[in-house]
Amino acid sequence: xxxxxxxxxxxxxxxxxxxxxxxxxxxxxxxxxxxxxxxxxxxxxxxxxxxxxxxxxxxxxxxxxxxxxxxxxxxxxxxxxxxxxxxxxxxxxxxxxxxxxxxxxxxxxxxxxxxxxxxxxxxxxxxxxxxxxxxxxxxxxxxxxxxxxxxxxxxxxxxxxxxxxxxxxxxxxxxxxxxxxxxxxxxxxxxxxxxxxxxxxxxxxxxxxxxxxxxxxxxxxxxxxxxxxxxxxxxxxxxxxxxxxxxxxxxxxxxxxxxxxxxxxxxxxxxxxxxxxxxxxxxxxxxxxxxxxxxxxxxxxxxxxxxxxxxxxxxxxxxxxxxxxxxxxxxxxxxxxxxxxxxxxxxxxxxxxxxxxxxxxxxxxxxxxxxxxxxxxxxxxxxxxxxxxxxxxxxxxxxxxxxxxxxxxxxxxxxxxxxxxxxxxxxxxxxxxxxxxxxxxxxxxxxxxxxxxxxxxxxxxxxxxxxxxxxxxxxxxxxxxxxxxxxxxxxxxxxxxxxxxxxxxxxxxxxxxxxxxxxxxxxxxxxxxxxxxxxxxxxxxxxxxxxxxxxxxxxxxxxxxxxxxxxxxxxxxxxxxxxxxxxxxxxxxxxxxxxxxxxxxxxxxxxxxxxxxxxxxxxxxxxxxxxxxxxxxxxxxxxxxxxxxxxxxxxxxxxxxxxxxxxxxxxxxxxxxxxxxxxxxxxxxxxxxxxxxxxxxxxxxxxxxxxxxxxxxxxxxxxxxxxxxxxxxxxxxxxxxxxxxxxxxxxxxxxxxxxxxxxxxxxxxxxxxxxxxxxxxxxxxxxxxxx
Numbered sequence: 001x002x003x004x005x006x007x008x009x010x011x012x013x014x015x016x017x018x019x020x021x022x023x024x025x026x027x028x029x030x031x032x033x034x035x036x037x038x039x040x041x042x043x044x045x046x047x048x049x050x051x052x053x054x055x056x057x058x059x060x061x062x063x064x065x066x067x068x069x070x071x072x073x074x075x076x077x078x079x080x081x082x083x084x085x086x087x088x089x090x091x092x093x094x095x096x097x098x099x100x101x102x103x104x105x106x107x108x109x110x111x112x113x114x115x116x117x118x119x120x121x122x123x124x125x126x127x128x129x130x131x132x133x134x135x136x137x138x139x140x141x142x143x144x145x146x147x148x149x150x151x152x153x154x155x156x157x158x159x160x161x162x163x164x165x166x167x168x169x170x171x172x173x174x175x176x177x178x179x180x181x182x183x184x185x186x187x188x189x190x191x192x193x194x195x196x197x198x199x200x201x202x203x204x205x206x207x208x209x210x211x212x213x214x215x216x217x218x219x220x221x222x223x224x225x226x227x228x229x230x231x232x233x234x235x236x237x238x239x240x241x242x243x244x245x246x247x248x249x250x251x252x253x254x255x256x257x258x259x260x261x262x263x264x265x266x267x268x269x270x271x272x273x274x275x276x277x278x279x280x281x282x283x284x285x286x287x288x289x290x291x292x293x294x295x296x297x298x299x300x301x302x303x304x305x306x307x308x309x310x311x312x313x314x315x316x317x318x319x320x321x322x323x324x325x326x327x328x329x330x331x332x333x334x335x336x337x338x339x340x341x342x343x344x345x346x347x348x349x350x351x352x353x354x355x356x357x358x359x360x361x362x363x364x365x366x367x368x369x370x371x372x373x374x375x376x377x378x379x380x381x382x383x384x385x386x387x388x389x390x391x392x393x394x395x396x397x398x399x400x401x402x403x404x405x406x407x408x409x410x411x412x413x414x415x416x417x418x419x420x421x422x423x424x425x426x427x428x429x430x431x432x433x434x435x436x437x438x439x440x441x442x443x444x445x446x447x448x449x450x451x452x453x454x455x456x457x458x459x460x461x462x463x464x465x466x467x468x469x470x471x472x473x474x475x476x477x478x479x480x481x482x483x484x485x486x487x488x489x490x491x492x493x494x495x496x497x498x499x500x501x502x503x504x505x506x507x508x509x510x511x512x513x514x515x516x517x518x519x520x521x522x523x524x525x526x527x528x529x530x531x532x533x534x535x536x537x538x539x540x541x542x543x544x545x546x547x548x549x550x551x552x553x554x555x556x557x558x559x560x561x562x563x564x565x566x567x568x569x570x571x572x573x574x575x576x577x578x579x580x581x582x583x584x585x586x587x588x589x590x591x592x593x594x595x596x597x598x599x600x601x602x603x604x605x606x607x608x609x610x611x612x613x614x615x616x617x618x619x620x621x622x623x624x625x626x627x628x629x630x631x632x633x634x635x636x637x638x639x640x641x642x643x644x645x646x647x648x649x650x651x652x653x654x655x656x657x658x659x660x661x662x663x664x665x666x667x668x669x670x671x672x673x674x675x676x677x678x679x680x681x682x683x684x685x686x687x688x689x690x691x692x693x694x695x696x697x698x699x700x701x702x703x704x705x706x707x708x709x710x711x712x713x714x715x716x717x718x719x720x721x722x723x724x725x726x727x728x729x730x731x732x733x734x735x736x737x738x739x740x741x742x743x744x745x746x747x748x749x750x751x752x753x754x755x756x757x758x759x760x761x762x763x764x765x766x767x768x769x770x771x772x773x774x775x776x777x778x779x780x781x782x783x784x785x786x787x
Contacts, residue, residue: 043057043058044057044058044067045057045058046058046061046065046067046154047154047173048061048162048388048441048443048453048455049162049163049373049388049390049439049441050126050129050130050131050162050163050164050171050173050371051129051296051308051309051310051371051372051373051390052129052248052296052298052308053298053306053308053373053375053388054306054375054377054386054388056386056443058503059495059497059500059503059554060443060445060451060453060495060497060503061453061493061495061505062453062493062494062495062505062506062507062550063156063157063158063160063493063505063507063550063566064157064550064552064554064564064566064568064601065154065155065156065157066089066090066154066155066157067152067153067154067155068081068084068085068088068089068152068153068154068155069151069152070150070151070152070177070182072084072088073147073148073150075671075679075681075716075718076088076681076683076716076731077190077716077729077731077779078147079101079102079147079198079220080101080102080104080142080143080145080147081142081145081147081150081153081172081174082094082104082106082142083101083104084147085106085108085155086104086106086685087667087669087683087685087714088614088667088669088683089108089155089616089667090601090602090603090616090617090618090667091108091109091157091599091601091618091620091665092106092107092108093107093661093662093665093687093742094106094107094742095107095660095742095743095769096742096743096769096770096771096772097114097116097262097264097265097742097743097769098115098116098260098262098263098264098284099224099226099229099262099263099264099769099770099772100224100229100231100260100261100262101231102142102143102231102233102258102260103115103116103142103143103260103262103286104142105119105660105743106123106140106142107660107661108123108155108157108169108170108172109157109169109170109568109570109597109599109618109620110122110169110570110597110599110620110622110658110661111123111168111169111170111570111597112660113125113133113140113172114139114140115139115140115141115142115143115286116139117136117137117139118137119139120575120576120577121133121137121138121139121140121166121513122166122168122169122170122513122546122572123140123166123167123168123169123170123171123172124163124164124165124166124167124170124171124172125140125171125172125174126163126171126172126173126174127145127174127176127254127292127294128174128175128176128252128294128296128310129294129296129310129371130292130294130310130312130314130369131163131164131165131166131394132144132145132292132314133166134316134365135365135367135396135398135431135433135516136363136365136398136400136431136516137516137519138165138166138513138516141288141290141316141318143233143256143258143260143288144235144254144256144258144288144290144292144316145174146216146217146218146235146236146237146254146256147218148188148200148202148216148218149176149177149202149214149216149235149237149254150174150175150176150177151175151176151177151178151181151182152174152175153172153173153174153175154172154173154175155170155171155172156170156171156172156173157169157170157548157550157566157568158170158507158509158511158548158550158568158570159489159491159509159510159511159546159547159548159570160455160491160509160511161439161455161456161457161489161490161491161509161510161511162439162441162455162457162491163511164392164435164437164439164457164459165435165459165461165512165513165514166511166513167511168511168512168513168544168546168570168572169546169548169570169597176214176237176239176252177202177204177214177216177239178204178212178214178239178241178250179204179205179206179212179213179214179239179241180206180212180241180243181204182202182204182214183204183205183206183785183786183787184203184204184205184783184784184785184786184787185201185202185203185204185783185784185785186200186201186202186203186781186782186783186784187199187200187201187781187782188200188201188779188780188781188782189779189780189781190729190777190778190779190780191777191778191779192775192776192777192778193225193775193776193777194222194223194224194225194775195221195222195223196220196221196222196223196777197219197220197221197222198218198219198220198221198777198779199218199219199220200216200217200218200219201215201216201217202214202215202216202217203215203785204239205785209242210242210243210244211240211241211242212239212240212241212242212243213238213239213240213241214237214238214239215237215238215239216235216236216237216238217235217236217237218233218234218235218236219233219234220232220233220234221233224261225277225772225773225775226263226277226278226279226770227263227277227278227279227282228261228263228279228282228283228412228414229261229262229263229279230261231258231259231260231261232258232259233256233258233260234256234257234258235254235255235256235258236253236254236255236256237252237253237254237255238252238253239251239252239253245300246299246300247297247298247299247300248296248297248298248299249295249296249297250295250296250297251293251294251295251296252293252294252295252296253291253292253293253294254290254291254292254294255290255291255292256288256289256290257288257289257290258286258287258288258289259285259286259287260285260286260287260288261283261284261285261286262284262286263279263280263282263283263284264279264280264284264769265280265743265744265745265747265767265768265769266278266279266280266767266768266769266770267280267749267751267753267765267766267767268703268704268765268766268767268768269753269765270751270753270755271768271770272753273753273754273755274754274755276739276770276773278755279413280413280749280751280767281323281324281325281356281409281413281414281415282323282412282413282414282415283321283322283323283414284321284322284323285319285320285321285322286318286319286320287317287318287319287320288316288317288318289316289317289318290314290315290316290317291314291315291316292312292313292314292315292316293312293313293314294310294311294312295310295311295312296308296309296310297309297310304376304377304378305374305375305376305377305378306374306375306377307372307373307374307375308372308373308374308375309370309371309372309373309390310370310371310372311368311369311370312367312368312369312370313366313367313368314365314366314367314368315364315365315366316364316365317362317363317364317365318361318362318363318365319360319361319362320359320360320361320362321358321359321360322358322359322360323356323357323358323359323407323414323415324356324357324358324359324415325355325356325357325409325750326351326354326355326356326357326406327357328351328352328422329351329352329353329354329355329750329760330352330760331759331760331761333352335348335349335352335353336352336353336760337349337353338353338355338408338759338760339353340353341353341354341355341406341407341408341418342418343418343419343420344418344419344420345406345418345420347406347420347421347422347423350406350418350420350422351406351422351424354406354407354408354418354420355407355408355409355750355757355760356406356407356408356409356415356416357404357405357406357407357415357422358404358405358406358407358415358417359402359403359404359425360402360403360404360405361400361401361402361403362400362401362402363398363399363400363401364398364399365396365397365398366396366397367394367395367396367397368394368395368396369392369393369394369395370392370393371390371391371392371393372390372391372392373388373389373390373391373439374388374389374390375387375388376388376389380444383444383445383446383447384444384445385442385443385444385445386442386443387440387441387442388440388441388442389439389440390438390439390440391436391437391438391439392435392436392437392438392439393434393435393436393437394433394434394435394436395432395433395434395435396432396433397430397431397432397433398429398430398431398432398433399429399430400427400428400429400430400431401427401428401429402425402426402427403421403425403426403427404421404422404424404425404426405417405418405419405420405421405422406418406420406421406422409757413751413755426469427469427479428467428468428469429465429466429467429468429479430465430466430468431463431464431465431466431516432463432464432466433461433462433463433516434461434462435459435460435461435462435514436459436460437457437458437459437460438457438458439455439456439457439458440455440456440457441453441454441455441456441491442454442455448497449496449497449498450494450495450496451494451495451496451497452492452493452494453491453492453493453494453495453507454490454491454492455490455491455492455509456488456489456490456491457488457489458486458487458488458489459485459486459487459489459512459514460484460485460486461484461485461486461514462482462483462484462485463482463483463484463485463514463515463516463520464481464482464483465479465480465481465482465483465520466479466480467479467480481520483515483520485512485514485515485543487512487543487545489509489510489511489512490509490510491507491508491509491510492507492508492509493505493506493507493508493509494506494507501555501556501557501558502553502554502555502556503553503554503555504552504553505550505551505552505553506550506551506552507548507549507550507551508547508548508549508550509547509548510545510546510547510548511545511546511548512543512544512545512546513543513544513546513576514543515541515542515543515544515576515589519541519576519589520541520589541574541576541589541590541591542574542591543574544572544573544574544575544576544591545572545573545574546570546571546572546573547570547571547573548568548569548570549568549569549570550566550567550568550569551566551567551568552564552565552566552567552601553565553566559606560606560607561604561605561606562603562604562605562606563603563604564601564602564603565600565601565602565603566600566601567599567600568597568598568599568600568601569596569597569598570596570597570598571594571595571596571625572594572595572596573593573594574591574593575591575592575593575594575595576589576590576591576592577589577590577592592624592626592628592652593624593625593626593627593628594624594625594626595622595623595624595625595626595658596621596622596623596625597620597621597622598620598621599618599619599620599621600617600618600619601616601617601618602616602617602618603615603616603617604616610672610673610674611670611671611672611673612670612671612673613668613669613670613671614667614668614669614670615666615667615668615669616666616667617664617665617666617667618664618665619663619664620661620662620663620665621657621663622657622658622661623654623655623656623657623658624652624653624654624655624656624657624658624696625654625655626654627651627652627653627654628651628652629641629649629650629651629652630649630650630652630696630697631648631649632647632648632649632650632694632746633646633647633648634694634746634747634748634764635647635650635694635695635697635699635700635746636699636700636701636702637650637697637699637700637701638650639651650696650697650699651697652696652697653697656696656697656698657691657698658691658696659690659691659692659693659694659695659696660690660691660693660743661690662687662688662689662690662709663688663689663690664686664687664688664709665685665686665687665688666684666685666686667683667684667685667686668682668683668684668685669681669682669683669684670682677719677720677721677722678717678718678719678720679717679718679719680715680716680717681715681716681717682713682714682715682716683713683714683716684711684712684713684714685711685712685714686709686710686711686712687709687710687711688709689706689707689708689709690706690707690743690744691705691706691707692704692705692706692707692743692744692745692746692766693743693744693745693746694745694746694747695746700746703766704744704745704746704765704766704767704768706744707741707742707743707744707768708740708741710738710740710741710771711738712733712734712735712738712740712771713734713735713736714731714732714733714734714735715731715732715735716729716730716731716732717729717730717731718730725782725783725784725786726780726781726782727780727781727782727783728778728779728780728781729778729779729780729781730776730777730778730779731776731777732774732775732776733772733774733775733776734771734772734773734774734775735774736774737773737774738771739770739771739773740770740771741768741769741770741771742769742771743768743769744766744767744768744769745766745767745768746764746766746767747764747765747766747767748762748763748764748765749762749763749764749765750762
């Protein structure tokens with residue numbers, strides 16, 4: 001949001017509510033004859049908590065906050081918010097582990113928000129004040145966020161305690177559109193490469209009695225660029241609200257029903273022998289359904305005091321079907337016989353003889369909660385002061401089931417099930433999470449130059465796991481257990497604003513994450529599990545605690561060039577990682593001690609006539625700060641710990657680099673207004689190399705130790721037909737058709753390079769996530785009834 005001060009004279013001392021009303025009047029076209037129109041200077045303001053409240057001018061916030069507006073999303077025609085962040089925001093990179101555009105691993109400053117269970121999560125994600133990290137694993141389902149319903153997004157760096165649990169490295173806070181601010185409608189159709197078709201529609205409006213409404217819908221369908229990789233996404237968003245000069249009520253509903261195929265990592269040799277679109281085994285299907293109801297309200301008690309809060313209900317369903325090679329097949333077993341893998345076979349014979357397995361899971365997560373805060377914008381001893389005090393309660397219940405059906409690999413590397421199920425991977429778990437919290441933040445301005453912010457949040461979380469198959473908590477294989485986690489996280493920061501064109505800041509803040517039901521249910525090294533296919537045992541885990549120091553500067557030069565620079569260090573204590581127990585992917589969650597992310601973010605942006613540009617550079621050094629050992633049979637540096645003469649364990653040392661995080665990244669964005677109605681744009685993103693998962697000790701020699709760096713160029717253009725509402729647009733990704741990978745893992749394969757089955761034997765393979773090849777789409781957009 002931008003507020004304004006009159007240029008050329010001192011701004012009047014308006015109270016926050018009066019400022020809001022003035023902005024609303026200006027937006028609705030009200031003109032007062034007694035006061036001539038004057039060019040106003042923009043002042044950027046942001047919310048310092050997830051809930052709607054009294055906002056602070058950006059220059060008083062002691063952090064390198066990044067803001068995204070809906071116009072930027074529209075102009076670049078980004079498919080998802082993650083897609084936009086990867087191309088434009090400093091410190092963000094994406095690992096396309098699933099190779100589906102709606103299932104990326106989004107990394108920011110070395111912390112991850114991922115849809116995949118087992119990925120260490122470190123970013124909190126909010127939609128209209130509600131944290132939408134799923135309660136089962138803190139994962140983020142990007143496909144459940146309708147991008148054309150977003151009015152904006154704030155990337156809040158660091159371990160800001162005001163954003164609650166899982167805010168270890170940052171928070172992503174998204175705001176949706178309203179009829180008051182987004183009047184009129186638009187219809188957009190596009191299509192092109194990979195059989196992709198995308199349709200979007202939106203319409204908003206407001207009436208004189210204060211009622212407003214907004215509706216957005218998306219339909220996406222494509223064949224995918226890899227073999228057997230179709231996806232279908234259906235999203236619907238609705239909003240209705242009412243407001244007057246003191247009260248604002250708003251109800252939103254988000255619905256989704258999506259069918260995603262993400263065929264994941266592939267053996268690197270397959271890409272050479274079978275083509276860039278090759279996959280390992282199939283299918284790898286995720287079906288997500290969502291109903292999310294959210295009510296927000298705010299009320300001005302007087303000109304300087306506001307009450308605000310929300311209440312929500314969220315019902316999400318996920319089903320997965322994964323066709324995999326059978327890791328338990330054993331050619332040396334006396335009962336091994338590929339021909340014994342037939343319907344009606346004995347379970348033990350099928351386990352050691354079947355070449356494939358169909359792993360199924362389903363979960364239902366029901367969550368509800370409420371939060372509220374009171375905002376005081378009262379002067380204290382003659383100085384400006386903003387105090388916000390609030391509390392919140394969240395409860396969720398997860399019902400999770402999974403099972404493994406044995407099957408045979410067919411010629412296309414699909415799995416034909418035989419109807420025989422293994423009991424080793426069978427799970428039925430109910431997990432209940434309850435969290436209540438109280439928080440406060442105060443920003444005190446000593447004068448126009450110095451602004452001190454002190455914040456804190458206390459979280460109390462209880463996780464109750466109930467094993468529906470082995471309910472006895474005394475059984476070492478039972479998932480039943482009760483766990484309680486609590487902590488107070490503080491923050492302090494100072495912003496210095498010597499003039500309107502420069503702001504310096506420094507801050508220290510702490511955040512924490514409580515282990516989730518799935519992590520507590522898969523934490524026993526003596527009972528390793530293969531996610532998402534099995535869990536066993538639940539020895540307690542400790543909370544992850546992060547501590548962030550940050551300092552920086554931002555401002556504008558005399559010629560209008562905006563700049564920012566920040567230096568940060570975040571250290572995690574008792575970090576939770578998924579530790580592989582063997583090369584098949586089985587393992588367990590464990591606290592591994594300390595990890596550290598430290599680095600620099602630099603940014604520049606400006607305009608030169610008809611050319612607008614932005615550039616950012618990020619340096620991220622992510623390292624382990626504790627020594628520990630990991631079972632690993634495929635890393636060439638593995639040592640023998642069980643006396644069988646073969647390497648089985650790697651030793652990670654303090655200072656080793658975390659996998660999956662490139663140390664250097666550079667992003668450039670340029671837009672040229674070639675004609676009054678025609679714009680050409682380009683994004684250039686470049687990332688340095690990164691270590692592969694399985695090479696946590698950085699000592700593996702040979703193929704797959706690292707994933708090479710890469711540079712990708714994307715183009716976009718749009719032409720608006722004058723006085724018609726029609727716009728034509730096009731987009732090209734990976735213009736130069738670079739062959740690159742966004743991530744890697746050391747592993748094993750059951751297949752020859754040509755894809756033929758090796759009869760139950762296995763061999764080392766470097767698995768990679770290949771980047772998408774060159775592609776182009778064209779579309780048309782019609783906007784109508786706009787003010």
